[in-house]
Each structure stands twice: as C-alpha cells, then as structure tokens.
Amino acid sequence: MIKNCYRIFFVLFITAAMLNAKVTVKISGTITEKTSGDALPGANVFIQDTFLGASSDENGFFEINGITPGNYVLRVSFMGFKPVRRQISISPDQDLVMNFELEETTILTEQIVITSSRQPENLASAAASISVLEKSDIQRRNSYKLDEALLSVPGVTLVGENINIRGGSGYNRLGGSRTLVLLDGIPILTSDLGAVNWNIIPVTEVEHMEVLKGAASSLYGSGAISGVVNILTKLPSKGHSLSFRQSSGLYDEPSVPEWKWTDKLRYFHRTDASYSNSIGPVGMRLAVSHHQSTGDRENGLLERWYYTGKLHWQLPDHSTLTLFSTYSQEDREFFLQWWEQDHALNVPPPERGNRYQLDGFVSYAVYHKLFSPTLSTKLRVSYNQQLVGIPINVANAFTPAIGLSGEVQINWKPHPNHSISAGVDYKRDQVESLYYGGREANGISPYIQEIWKLSELLQLNAGVRLDTYTLVGDSVEQQISPKIGASWQPIFGTIFHFSCGRAFRAATVVERFISAGSKDFKALPNPTLKPERSALFDLGVRQNIGERAFAEVTAFSADYENLIEPVLNIDLTAQFINFSRARIQGVETMFRWDVIPQYFRLLTTATWMDPRDIDRKEPLLYRPRFIGYFSPSLSFGAFSLEADYRYMSRLEKVAVFPLDERVPTKVWDIRLMYKWKNYKLQFDIRNALNYNYTVSERVLGEIRNYALTLSGDI
Amino acid sequence: MKKILLIALLFVSGCEIDHGLGPLKSRITGKISFVNENFKPDNIDALRPIAVTKWDPENFSLSDIVIANTSVNMSKENPDYYIPAPLGSYELVAIVYRKKGQGWNYTQILGFYGFDPVTYTGESKIVTLSKTKPIAGEIDIVCDWTWAVGIK
Numbered sequence: 042m043i044k045n046c047y048r049i050f051f052v053l054f055i056t057a058a059m060l061n062a063k064v065t066v067k068i069s070g071t072i073t074e075k076t077s078g079d080a081l082p083g084a085n086v087f088i089q090d091t092f093l094g095a096s097s098d099e100n101g102f103f104e105i106n107g108i109t110p111g112n113y114v115l116r117v118s119f120m121g122f123k124p125v126r127r128q129i130s131i132s133p134d135q136d137l138v139m140n141f142e143l144e145e146t147t148i149l150t151e152q153i154v155i156t157s158s159r160q161p162e163n164l165a166s167a168a169a170s171i172s173v174l175e176k177s178d179i180q181r182r183n184s185y186k187l188d189e190a191l192l193s194v195p196g197v198t199l200v201g202e203n204i205n206i207r208g209g210s211g212y213n214r215l216g217g218s219r220t221l222v223l224l225d226g227i228p229i230l231t232s233d234l235g236a237v238n239w240n241i242i243p244v245t246e247v248e249h250m251e252v253l254k255g256a257a258s259s260l261y262g263s264g265a266i267s268g269v270v271n272i273l274t275k276l277p278s279k280g281h282s283l284s285f286r287q288s289s290g291l292y293d294e295p296s297v298p299e300w301k302w303t304d305k306l307r308y309f310h311r312t313d314a315s316y317s318n319s320i321g322p323v324g325m326r327l328a329v330s331h332h333q334s335t336g337d338r339e340n341g342l343l344e345r346w347y348y349t350g351k352l353h354w355q356l357p358d359h360s361t362l363t364l365f366s367t368y369s370q371e372d373r374e375f376f377l378q379w380w381e382q383d384h385a386l387n388v389p390p391p392e393r394g395n396r397y398q399l400d401g402f403v404s405y406a407v408y409h410k411l412f413s414p415t416l417s418t419k420l421r422v423s424y425n426q427q428l429v430g431i432p433i434n435v436a437n438a439f440t441p442a443i444g445l446s447g448e449v450q451i452n453w454k455p456h457p458n459h460s461i462s463a464g465v466d467y468k469r470d471q472v473e474s475l476y477y478g479g480r481e482a483n484g485i486s487p488y489i490q491e492i493w494k495l496s497e498l499l500q501l502n503a504g505v506r507l508d509t510y511t512l513v514g515d516s517v518e519q520q521i522s523p524k525i526g527a528s529w530q531p532i533f534g535t536i537f538h539f540s541c542g543r544a545f546r547a548a549t550v551v552e553r554f555i556s557a558g559s560k561d562f563k564a565l566p567n568p569t570l571k572p573e574r575s576a577l578f579d580l581g582v583r584q585n586i587g588e589r590a591f592a593e594v595t596a597f598s599a600d601y602e603n604l605i606e607p608v609l610n611i612d613l614t615a616q617f618i619n620f621s622r623a624r625i626q627g628v629e630t631m632f633r634w635d636v637i638p639q640y641f642r643l644l645t646t647a648t649w650m651d652p653r654d655i656d657r658k659e660p661l662l663y664r665p666r667f668i669g670y671f672s673p674s675l676s677f678g679a680f681s682l683e684a685d686y687r688y689m690s691r692l693e694k695v696a697v698f699p700l701d702e703r704v705p706t707k708v709w710d711i712r713l714m715y716k717w718k719n720y721k722l723q724f725d726i727r728n729a730l731n732y733n734y735t736v737s738e739r740v741l742g743e744i745r746n747y748a749l750t751l752s753g754d755i
Numbered sequence: 756m757k758k759i760l761l762i763a764l765l766f767v768s769g770c771e772i773d774h775g776l777g778p779l780k781s782r783i784t785g786k787i788s789f790v791n792e793n794f795k796p797d798n799i800d801a802l803r804p805i806a807v808t809k810w811d812p813e814n815f816s817l818s819d820i821v822i823a824n825t826s827v828n829m830s831k832e833n834p835d836y837y838i839p840a841p842l843g844s845y846e847l848v849a850i851v852y853r854k855k856g857q858g859w860n861y862t863q864i865l866g867f868y869g870f871d872p873v874t875y876t877g878e879s880k881i882v883t884l885s886k887t888k889p890i891a892g893e894i895d896i897v898c899d900w901t902w903a904v905g906i907k
Contacts, residue, residue, distance in 0.1 A: 296774045381824050381839050382779035389824050563858055611815050612860045699818045700808065700841055704775045733775040741776070 065359060066131055069104040070139040072097045072117060076639075081143060082275075083176055083248050084119035085153040087161065089126075090457040091414035094153070094161060096248075098278040098324075099317060099754065107359030107411050117141045118151035120164075120175050120249075147635040147642070148534070148585040155226070156251040156271040158490055158502060159260050160452045160462045168502040168526025169540045170254040170579050170595050170629075172196075176275075179244055181683065183288065183712065183725050183750055185311050185332065187247065187272060188239045194252050195593070195631040195646035198668045198689055201737035204237070205664070206254050207597055208625045208650045209267020209575075212663035212695075212737060215564070216605060216617060217549040219573070221257065221264035223271040225365065227405050230264055231427040232442040232470035233477075235549035238427055241401045242367045243330040243347045245286055245313040248275045254629075255597065256544035256577040258522035259504040262466065262486050266546040266575045267599065274365065275317075277324030277353050282317040283755040290748030292337040296731040300386050302339060309334035309748075315349075322355040337744045338386040340374035340395060360410040371399040378739035382702070385733070385741050400428040400441065415454040419464075422447045438475040438557075445469045458494040463487075470550070477554035477566070484510040502526040502540070510547050518572060520545045534585035541578040548572060552605055552617040565616040573619075574602045581629075589635040598626045606662065609697060622655040625664070644672045660693040681714040698738045706734045706742065720753035781889035783848055783882055784837040787827060787896050790872045795900040800855040802827040802865060802898075804836045810846035810879060812862075820861060821845070836896075840884060847879040850898050866898030 072084040080101030087094035088108065097103045110131045118124040122143035129137065152164040157171045164171060172194045184190035188204050191197050198205050200212040210219040217235025221228060229241060250272050257265035292307035315328035330347040349367040356362060374396045380387040388395075405423035412418070425444035450464030466486045473479040490504030505523045512518075524542025531537070548570035557564045581595030603619040610616075627650035634643045652664035667690040674683040689706040709729040715722045724747070731745040783806055789795075806821045821840045827850065828834045838848070849867035853859050869880035882891045 297777050299778045382776070383839060385776070385778075558858065609817055611817055611862060613817075613858045697817075700821050700843075702776060702779070702841055707773065707775065730772055731774060733777065735776065 065107045065109055066134065066136050067104060067106045068108060068115070068129070068131075068137040068139060069102070070137075070141065071101045072103060072119070072141045072143060073101055074122075075142040075144045081119055081122070084117060084122075084141075084143065085161075086141075087116045087118075087153060088414065089114040089116055090454065092161070092411060092417040092452055092454070093414050096276060098276055099282040099284070100278050100280055102279045104279070106355065107414075109414065115139070116151065117143065118153060118163075119143055120152040120173050121145060121147070121177075124151040145639075147589055147633045148587075148591045154251050155273075156223070156253045156269055158462065158492055158504070159226075159450065159464075160460060160490075160492070162492065165536055165583060166500055166528045166530065166538075168500065168528045168538050169257075170196075170538070170581060170597070172252045172254070172631075174250040174252065176247065176249055179247060179250075180752070181712075181714070182685065182710070183723055183748065184244050185288070186239055187242070187244055187250070188237075190244060190247075191250065191252065191270065192687060193644070193646070193670055193672065193685065195670075196254055196629040196648045196668070197252060198665065199736070200663050200665075200692070201740070202237075202239070204270065206252065206268035207599065207627060207629065207648065208652050208661075208664040209599065211606070211661060213606065214737075215555070216552055216607060217546060218264060219267045219546060221261050221269045223261070223269060224367075224403055225274055225405070225407070226271060227403070227421065227423045227425075228261065228264070228444075228446065228468075229403055229425055230444075231429060232425070232444040232482075233427075233439070233472040233474065233549065234429055234442075234551045235264065235546075236429070238369075238399065238401045240345060240347075240369050240371055240399070241403055241427075242272065242274065242349060242369070243313050243328065245284070245315065245330065246274050246328050246347075246349050246367075248273045254595075255540060255579050255599075256522070256524060256542035256575055258508070258520070258544035259506045259524035259542050260488060260490060262484070262506060262508045262522070263510065263520070263545060263547045263572070266544045266573055266601075267577075274349075274351065275315075275326060277319055277326040277351060278317040279319050279324070282315075284313075284315045284317075284753070285755075286311070286313040286750060286752040288312075288748050288750040290725070290746050292335075292743075293731060293745040293747070295337075295386060295744050296733060297385070299383055302384070302386050305335075307335045307337050307341070309746075322357075324353040324355075326351040326353075336374070336376075337746065338376055338388075338741070340376045340388045340393065342396070343371070343373040345369065345371045345373075358410075360408065363407045363409075364405075365407075366402070366404040368402045369400070373397065373399075376740060379741065386744075398428070400426075402426045417452045419448070419450040419452075421450075440473045443471040445471075460492040461489065462491075463489040472550050476557040476564075477550055480550045480554065481513040482511060482550075483513070484508060498530045500528045508545075512550075515568070518547055520547075520572065520574075536583040537581070538583065539578075539580040541576070544575045544577065546573045546605075548605055548617070563614045565614050567616050567618060570605060570617060571603045571619050573604050576600045589638065591633045593629075593631045595629045596627070597629065598624070600624050607696070620654065620656075623653065623661050624655055625650055625652045625661070627651060640676055642674045644670075644674075646670045662694050662696050663692055664694075665690045665692055679716045681716075683712050683714070685710045695738055701735075701738065704734050707732050708734070708742070719755070720751065723750040723752070724748070725750065779839045779841070781842050781884040782837050782839050783845070783884070783891045783894050784835065785848075785868070785892065785894035785896060786833050787836055787850060787866070787898055788833050789898050789900060791900045793900075794904055796854075796904050798855045799829070799903055800853045800857075802829060802850050802852050803859070804838050804848070804850055804896075805861060806838050806840050806845040806882070807847040807849070808843060808845055815862060817861070822861075842884045842886065842889065844881055844883045846881055848882050848894055848896065849879070850896055852903050863903075865900070865902050866896045868894050868896050870897050870899075872897045872899060 084097045157169040253269040288311040311332045313330040317326040328349040332345040334343045352364040354362040408420045428441040446468040468484045470482040486508040488506035526540030528538040577599040579597040601623040629648040647669045652661035669688040671686040712725045823838045870877040
C-alpha cells in the first residue's frame with residue numbers, strides 16, 4: 042500500500058516537472074521598515090487575483106517567478122504595517138526590481154494567512170476566527186517553548202501541557218489533543234497518543250504561527266475539533282545569514298521559605314544558532330539548538346538538542362521543491378506531582394531520579410507547481426516519528442510511533458471572484474507497545490473548499506471533507522465535516538465575520554487499547570470508544586478605532602458530543618469513556634492601542650467562557666471561566682521596557698485532587714531590551730512577583746527566574 | 756509630578772504582594788496503634804492515612820478523599836502519622852492498606868478514628884479543621900490486623 046502511494050506521488054512529481062514553462066519574468070526586491078530601514082522578514086508580496094506570491098527572507102529580500110506579461114496589482118502586506126498596492130505592467134523579457142518601505146500601524150491591516158482555507162487569504166476578510174503570532178512577538182517575549190509563545194493569543198491558554206483554544210481541550214495527560222498542530226501545514230500529532238510534541242522544533246526557527254479557532258475538520262480532519270495551530274518555519278535567505286541567541290539565567294529562591302529544598306544554584310543555558318544561504322536556485326537553512334537546565338525543583342534536570350535543516354529549490358519551470366527535516370532529543374527527569382504542599386518543589390521520595398527520553402523526527406517534501414497564475418498544485422509526502430515521553434514509558438515499553446502522510450492539493454481561480462481548493466489527504470499510522478500491542482491504521486480524506494467574493498465587501502466560504510479511517514483488523518470510521526462562513530465589510534475599518542461547522546476527533550490508539558499498570562495505578566482499555574464530535578459557531582467584528590487602535594470581539598458557542606475523558610475509579614483503575622454532552626459558550630476580545638506612536642503601546646485580550654457538562658449540570662473539568670492578558674510596552678530610542686500579565690481564573694472543577702487548594706494564575710513577566718545594529722541584549726524577569734500557582738494538579742508553575750540574552754544576525 | 760510619584764510610591768508600598776499558594780497550615784495528626792499483631796498478614800505492602808469528607812461505604816468517591824503521600828512506618832510499634840488536609844470537616848479518618856503486587860484500594864480499611872478495640876464498637880468521629888484550629892492533634896487510630904485477612 043505504502044509503495045503504491047509513493048509510486049503515485051513519484052509519477053505526479055515527474056509529470057508536473059515535465060510540463061514546459063512559458064515565457065515569463067520575475068519581480069524581486071526588498072521590503073524594509075520605513076523609519077529604521079530594518080529588513081522585514083516574513084512580509085507577503087502577492088499579485089492580486091493569482092496564486093503568484095512570495096514572502097521576504099531574513100534580509101527582507103523577495104522574488105516572484107513565473108509571471109506572464111500583462112497588467113497586475115501587486116500587494117505588499119505585513120502584520121502591524123500599512124499595506125502597499127501598486128499597479129504594475131509586465132513586459133516580456135524584462136525582470137522587475139521593486140523595493141518597498143512599510144509604515145508601522147496598530148490598526149487592522151492586510152496580512153496573508155494560509156491556515157483558514159488552505160490557500161492564501163487576507164486575514165482581515167477571513168470568515169474564520171484566526172490569529173497570527175509574528176516572529177517579532179515570539180522574539181520579544183524570548184520564548185523558548187512554542188506552547189508558551191502562544192499565550193498572548195486571544196482565547197488561548199495552557200492547562201498542564203494541553204493547549205486550550207476557547208477552553209476546548211481541558212486537561213488530558215494521556216488523551217489526544219483537541220487542537221490539531223501542523224508544521225508548515227503538515228499534521229504532527231503523535232500516532233499513538235495523538236499528543237503534541239511542542240519541542241519538535243526550536244522557537245528560533247519559527248517564522249510565524251497561525252491559530253485557527255473553531256471547527257476545522259472540514260479542512261484538516263480528525264483532531265481539529267477546537268482549532269488548529271500552524272507553525273510556519275523560516276525560509277532560506279538569498280544571501281549569507283548567521284543568527285544566534287544565547288540565553289543564560291538563574292532561578293530565584295521560592296517565595297515560601299519552607300519550600301527551599303537545596304542550597305545549590307539552579308540555572309539554565311539556551312543556545313540557538315542557524316545559518317542560511319542560497320547557491321543559485323537552491324536555498325538552504327541549517328539550525329542547531331542546545332537547551333540545558335537544572336530546573337527550579339527536584340527532578341528538574343533537562344537537556345535538549347534540536348537539529349533542523351531546510352532546502353528550498355527553485356526549479357527551472359518556476360516550480361519549487363522544499364525538503365525539510367527536524368530532529369529533537371530530550372533527556373529529562375520527571376516531576377509528576379509534588380510530595381505534599383509543604384514540600385511543593387519536591388517529588389515523593391520513591392520518584393527521585395525518575396527520568397525519560399523523548400525523541401521526535403519530522404521530515405517532509407513539498408512540491409509546488411504553478412501551471413498558470415490561476416492554477417497551482419501541491420504534492421506532499423511526510424514522515425513523523427515520535428517516541429513518547431510520558432512517565433509510564435519509564436520501562437521503555439514503547440517503540441516510536443510512526444506516521445506517514447501524503448497530500449495532493451489543487452488551487453484554482455476559475456474567475457477572479459472564485460477560489461477553489463481541493464485535494465486528498467492520506468495517512469498511515471503504525472504504533473507498537475507492550476501496553477496495546479501492534480496497531481496499524483489508514484486514513485484517506487478528500488476535501489473541497491471555496492472562497493466566493495460576491496463583491497469587494499462580501500465574501501462567502503464553504504467547504505466539506507470526508508474522512509475514512511480504518512484501524513486494520515478492527516473498525517472503519519467515516520465522518521463528514523462541513524463548514525460555512527462569511528465576512529462583510531459594511532464600512533471601511535469594520536468587518537463582521539461568522540463561521541459555523543462540525544468537527545471530530547477519532548479516539549487514539551492509547552485511549553482505546555491501553556492496558557497498563559503500576560502499584561498505584563492501572564489503565565484499562567475501552568475498545569468501543571466513539572469519536573468525539575463538535576458543532577461550533579462564532580460571530581465577530583473586527584474594528585479599527587481611529588488611526589491608532591484596533592479591537593476585535595467574537596462570540597462563540599461550541600457543542601460537544603461523546604467527549605473522551607479519563608475516569609478514575611475508587612480502586613485506582615482508570616479508563617477513557619465517552620461523556621455525553623458538553624457546551625462552551627463565551628466572548629473573546631482583543632484590543633490594541635498605539636497610545637503614543639513609537640513610544641507607548643498596549644495590547645490586551647480577555648475571554649469569558651461558560652464551560653458546562655450539560656447532562657450533569659456542572660462545570661466541565663479543567664476549564665477556567667476567564668482568561669486575560671495585558672501587555673504594555675515602552676520604547677525610548679534603542680531601549681524598550683515591556684511587561685506581560687497573564688491571568689487565568691481558578692479551575693472550577695478538577696478530577697484527581699478536587700479538595701486541594703487552587704488559586705487563579707496571576708503572572709507578571711518583565712523585560713528590558715537594548716538594540717544595537719543587528720544585535721539585541723535583553724534582560725528578562727519571569728514570574729516577577731514570584732507568584733505560586735499550579736499548572737496541573739500538584740505541579741507548581743515556574744518560580745521567579747532571571748535571564749540575560751544576547752541575540753543577533755551576522 | 757513629584758507628588759504623583761510620592762502618592763504612587765505610598766500606594767505601592769502599602770500593597771501586599773499576593774504570592775498565591777503557600778504551605779498548607781492545616782493538618783490531622785495522631786498516633787497509630789495495632790491490635791491482633793499475630794494476625795498480621797505477610798502480604799501487606801504499605802499503609803496510608805486518608806481523610807474522607809463524605810463517608811458513605813456504599814458510594815465512595817475518590818473526589819471526597821484526601822490522601823497522605825507518605826506511607827506509615829510499619830516497623831514502629833506506635834508510629835505517628837499526619838495528613839496535610841484543607842480546612843473543612845472529615846467524616847472519616849482512617850488507615851488503608853495495600854497488598855503486595857496490588858494497587859491501592861481505599862475501601863481496604865485497617866482502622867479508623869472512633870474505633871474502640873476493647874468493646875469492639877465505635878462510629879467514625881468527625882474531625883474539623885477550621886481557621887481558628889487548623890491542626891487537629893491526637894486523632895489516634897487503632898488498626899486491627901484481622902481486618903486485613905478478612906476474619907472480622
């Protein structure tokens with residue numbers, strides 16, 4: 042079966058590559074920031090009503106190939122900058138060089154996103170609720186884990202290691218993720234647990250992240266039940282580019298003297314380096330990172346390595362071939378829960394020194410072929426191998442879970458007002474463990490999606506996907522996931538958007554078949570688990586307020602059926618079962634204000650939710666009612682002073698230790714930055730008030746720590 | 756401007772910093788004594804104290820239990836025990852046992868507060884932890900080894 046798939050892909054690759062090119066020209070140039078003259082990497086350059094476009098590299102350079110002579114509108118856009126549109130006239134055999142200077146702004150601007158409809162789309166007019174986290178946001182916060190970087194996105198929070206979009210996930214240590222995570226559009230959930238390995242790629246290799254909220258199975262299938270996070274990696278640069286980040290820091294003493302458990306210094310080092318260059322039509326990018334920490338608690342030792350490589354080949358017929366691989370290895374001690382609340386930074390004595398390894402490898406090849414400015418195709422094959430790093434793997438009872446996938450997608454604009462994406466996804470999972478035996482599964486999923494511009498002010502979206510998932514020798518599941526949406530701009534600066542759809546998540550192999558146990562705990566299988574289903578609806582408005590402020594308010598409602606949650610019985614056996622019905626309704630807000638242009642800015646987000654278990658008439662497990670984020674930033678020439686405040690209300694209901702004291706999360710991070718040419722020196726204080734809260738039951742959040750970071754591009 | 760700064764400084768200095776969670780000041784402590792030592796089975800692996808907010812032997816839920824993370828020292832004649840427990844009332848304070856090679860089962864009770872081994876009677880006594888009295892001491896428990904072998 043696998044061989045046949047590879048053969049089909051190979052034939053398609055060759056066929057596409059053999060098509061002859063027409064007489065075409067290219068447009069190239071640089072995109073810089075108007076006031077400072079700094080390069081703007083990641084800006085989008087697109088030719089309107091076509092699929093022709095590019096993103097700027099590390100040096101702000103862009104190049105669009107394969108343009109046939111004619112008259113076009115060129116659009117340059119970047120989040121946080123005023124867009125530029127230019128009429129251009131292309132003559133045969135005359136390449137164009139065009140440079141652009143973009144001006145900063147806080148109001149809603151044009152930004153190209155690709156996650157909401159699997160084709161380039163303007164964020165401002167997208168029907169779906171989607172947020173973008175730019176590289177500059179990630180860098181400023183000096184994040185070193187991808188899930189932490191997402192905490193400034195409206196409606197997003199972390200409960201334990203589970204990312205929650207509008208409260209969709211809750212907390213489910215061994216259960217599958219209800220947020221689908223993609224790496225450059227490729228699903229990277231593990232094939233056994235259906236979990237996310239957030240450490241698969243270093244944060245420094247991320248160009249930006251797109252967070253699609255709501256039902257997304259109509260585009261991405263199983264797992265996208267409450268949303269999608271698409272991690273988009275950096276492209277190789279045209280010229281030499283060497284980037285580095287060196288961060289070292291110390292953990293403070295705990296604010297509770299009784300919790301002090303060692304006199305030794307607790308510290309961390311994080312080193313990230315990357316090199317990028319192009320030789321002729323081939324661009325390449327290599328990166329290596331090493332993170333090491335003693336941790337702030339007992340069993341806190343951590344050592345992590347990342348190796349990442351990307352090749353981007355501009356083929357003579359204006360098609361492109363991208364090859365990417367990333368490997369990460371983590372060796373760490375494990376802190377499952379505290380010994381007791383009087384020793385909150387210690388593990389129970391029998392667990393001292395428990396450690397495990399986590400390995401992840403993801404590789405893909407993507408071939409893009411542009412047949413004409415309005416017809417393009419994408420062929421992709423990928424390989425995802427993950428060795429789980431959960432505590433029950435102390436006995437090394439797992440082998441790496443392997444996921445193979447492939448995709449053929451066609452994007453077609455039959456008319457300037459219609460844009461269609463259609464394709465087929467294929468996936469194959471292979472997993473093996475002492476706890477659930479050997480399992481194999483295949484999935485094949487055709488989908489189609491259309492964006493229909495009824496006018497410049499009104500746009501409709503519709504899509505549907507059929508997923509067929511076969512667990513070899515066991516069962517066959519079929520799910521149809523439709524979605525519709527619209528956006529309407531009644532006046533300039535005001536855009537209403539709405540979307541509704543259905544989504545699902547198939548039970549993972551672990552949820553259905555795990556049979557494992559220790560002295561204290563035993564997991565029982567439940568082969569009859571049904572898939573979870575959700576129906577989601579959201580309605581919002583994006584509003585520019587004058588020239589210096591922007592707000593977005595979205596109301597949402599999500600109904601869940603057959604939620605898969607673990608239950609813990611009195612004899613300490615646990616099993617995943619289907620809960621019947623749940624509903625999460627709420628309002629999400631975001632407000633950005635340039636209070637004093639270039640000097641003082643504010644960003645604030647707030648989300649209110651009512652997560653209910655409908656049948657039991659009680660709050661849903663592990664969901665907060667309110668999450669908020671507040672971030673003021675001051676700039677004085679080369680200096681900047683910024684703060685982030687994160688708030689999450691107390692979890693109303695938890696499963697394992699409900700009688701334990703629980704408090705809201707209230708964390709201040711403060712940073713001072715100094716920028717000189719291409720270098721930046723940054724001093725961070727995380728958890729500045731040394732506030733104590735739990736990230737999951739009986740696990741404290743990180744205590745106050747200080748970090749000094751030097752980063753730059755050579 | 757100076758006045759504003761001064762007022763701000765006074766305001767900040769007057770504020771208490773909220774540090775969130777702290778050590779748990781409330782607890783139940785006592786001593787354990789054992790009776791019928793000659794019936795002690797060889798297959799008892801560990802003992803743990805528990806406190807239960809709502810005690811209904813027919814409908815016993817994990818969400819009603821506070822479990823000590825530290826096992827009782829069985830080699831001592833009268834070991835001390837303590838359960839760090841949030842403020843509230845506990846209908847049952849008991850010692851549970853685990854058999855070798857098996858998991859914890861919190862219905863396997865070896866003794867509870869209120870049990871009188873002389874008259875062989877007793878009802879579980881309620882223990883209350885309040886703000887004014889966060890530590891309940893001398894909550895002594897008598898454990899009867901015959902309960903572990905199912906004789907009585």
